[in-house]
Amino acid sequence: MIREMTKSDFESFWSVFSGVIQAQETYAFDPDMTSDEAYHLWCEIPLKTYVFVDNGVVSGSYYIKPNGMGPGKHICNCGYMVADEARGKGIARKMCEHSQQQARLLNFDAMQFNSVVSTNEVAVQLWQKLGFNIIGTIPKGYKHGKLGYVDSYVMHKQLRTHSECL
Amino acid sequence: MIREMTKSDFESFWSVFSGVIQAQETYAFDPDMTSDEAYHLWCEIPLKTYVFVDNGVVSGSYYIKPNGMGPGKHICNCGYMVADEARGKGIARKMCEHSQQQARLLNFDAMQFNSVVSTNEVAVQLWQKLGFNIIGTIPKGYKHGKLGYVDSYVMHKQLRTHSECL
Numbered sequence: 001m002i003r004e005m006t007k008s009d010f011e012s013f014w015s016v017f018s019g020v021i022q023a024q025e026t027y028a029f030d031p032d033m034t035s036d037e038a039y040h041l042w043c044e045i046p047l048k049t050y051v052f053v054d055n056g057v058v059s060g061s062y063y064i065k066p067n068g069m070g071p072g073k074h075i076c077n078c079g080y081m082v083a084d085e086a087r088g089k090g091i092a093r094k095m096c097e098h099s100q101q102q103a104r105l106l107n108f109d110a111m112q113f114n115s116v117v118s119t120n121e122v123a124v125q126l127w128q129k130l131g132f133n134i135i136g137t138i139p140k141g142y143k144h145g146k147l148g149y150v151d152s153y154v155m156h157k158q159l160r161t162h163s164e165c166l
Numbered sequence: 167m168i169r170e171m172t173k174s175d176f177e178s179f180w181s182v183f184s185g186v187i188q189a190q191e192t193y194a195f196d197p198d199m200t201s202d203e204a205y206h207l208w209c210e211i212p213l214k215t216y217v218f219v220d221n222g223v224v225s226g227s228y229y230i231k232p233n234g235m236g237p238g239k240h241i242c243n244c245g246y247m248v249a250d251e252a253r254g255k256g257i258a259r260k261m262c263e264h265s266q267q268q269a270r271l272l273n274f275d276a277m278q279f280n281s282v283v284s285t286n287e288v289a290v291q292l293w294q295k296l297g298f299n300i301i302g303t304i305p306k307g308y309k310h311g312k313l314g315y316v317d318s319y320v321m322h323k324q325l326r327t328h329s330e331c332l
Contacts, residue, residue, distance in 0.1 A: 021236065028238025070187065071309040072194025072281060072318075112304065114280070115238060136302015136320045138278065143237040152238075154302045154320055 002098050005049040005061055010039050013051065013058045016083045017042070024145030026120050027079070042079075048102065052082075052091050059086035062095045064102055067112050075156075076108040092123070096130055103159055110158045117142045118151040132157040168264050171215040171227055176205050179217065179224045182249040183208070190311030192286050193245070208245075214268065218248075218257050225252035228261045230268055233278050241322075242274040258289070262296050269325055276324045283308045284317040298323040 005013075014035050021029045021038075029041070043049045046063035053059070060082040067077040078099045082091045103111055115138065116124055124134075132155040141152035171179075180201050187195045187204075195207070208229055209215045218226035226248040233243040244265045248257045269277055281304065282290055294300075298321040307318035 024237045028234030028236055030236040030239075033235075068194030068281060069199075070194055070196040071190045071311070072307065073196075074309060074315075075304070075307060109306070112307075115234060135304060138241070138301060138320070138322060139324065140275070141238065141241060141278075143240060145237070149240075154304070156304060158305065 001054070002050050002052050002095065005043055005051045007039070007043075009051045009058050009061075010043055011035070013061055013081075013083075014038070016058075017061075017081060019084070020081050024143070026117055026123070027081075028115050028142065047076075047106065050095070050098065050102075052095055054086060054089070054091070057083075057086075059083050059089075060091045060095055062099055064099055064106070066108075067114070074107075074109040075112050076103045076106070076110070077112055077114060078103075079113075092126055093130065096127070100130075100157070100159060109160045110156060113153075113155040115141055115152040116155050117144065118153055119144060119147055124153065124155075127155050127157075130157070167220070168216050168218050168261065171209055171217045173205070173209075175217045175224050175227075176209055177201070179227055179247075179249075180204070182224075183227075183247060185250070186247050190309070192283055192289070193247075194281050194308065213242075213272065216261070216264065216268075218261055220252060220255070220257070223249075223252075225249050225255075226257045226261055228265055230265055230272070232274075233280070240273075240275040241278050242269045242272070242276070243278055243280060244269075245279075258292055259296065262293070266296075266323070266325060275326045276322060279319075279321040281307055281318040282321050283310065284319055285310060285313055290319065290321075293321050293323075296323070 022031045046065035049063040062080040066073040067075045134153045135156045136154035138152045140149035144150045188197045212229035212231035215229040228246040232239040233241045300319045301322045302320035304318045306315035310316045
């Protein structure tokens with residue numbers, strides 16, 4: 001159900017992706033980016049990109065990449081998107097759990113989200129349930145499409161104990 | 167004394183830059199990156215890159231760029247480097263003050279540093295004196311060349327009041 005994303009998967013997912021960025025409620029991505037720019041950002045820059053396939057339909061996708069270089073490369077960063085019509089099925093949870101397994105396989109020590117929009121309560125609560133902590137608040141960090149400037153959160157989960165990663 | 171960086175400035179600054187990244191005490195950059203990769207990262211990706219020139223010598227440099235895209239593009243990010251032999255002359259302070267002026271001219275509302283290494287006390291204290299707040303702590307966010315895993319800070323300064331940016 002979860003496998004690596006192909007170029008053709010991305011093409012069928014583009015309508016979801018462009019809807020998400022145009023809404024300007026969750027991602028700090030240019031709402032006017034082209035499909036090629038989005039493919040580069042979502043599938044080429046990251047280490048790995050996966051899709052969640054439900055009855056043959058690409059219902060969700062996520063990427064995983066290092067959050068920094070060199071002395072910051074032990075923490076990874078992920079981003080998740082789910083199609084509107086596939087909400088409420090636990091797809092984000094399944095992708096996040098899968099991403100944590102992948103992160104461990106890829107030898108990351110922790111996972112960090114750099115800007116979780118505070119008004120995206122479903123996401124904030126889900127990440128908290130899955131063990132992520134709010135470790136910082138960026139005041140007015142996000143210009144929400146409907147609500148104007150709202151805070152965003154830095155969220156973090158340690159995936160290995162210090163004794164393992166020291 | 168502060169002007170835009172040229173390719174030739176970067177070449178004369180490269181020995182400072184490579185020393186900084188090889189020490190692995192401040193930047194989350196690959197310590198083994200080439201001069202071309204560093205030029206791309208420091209001078210091509212950012213919006214603007216400046217040098218601090220002291221008696222004809224490039225003693226410091228900084229870049230400014232948006233910290234996010236689309237709904238996150240109102241906050242900028244900067245990085246500063248000063249040559250070892252030019253420390254204690256207030257060059258970092260002068261560059262940070264200059265960068266805040268540039269940020270306002272470029273219409274940014276705030277400035278954010280994503281990973282200030284907690285053991286870099288001179289920098290942390292200088293940014294605090296210049297009005298930056300620690301808005302988050304990334305546990306063991308940085309693998310220090312001498313000290314192993316240490317915390318890093320997210321630091322932030324609002325440059326315009328909310329009424330101006332709403």
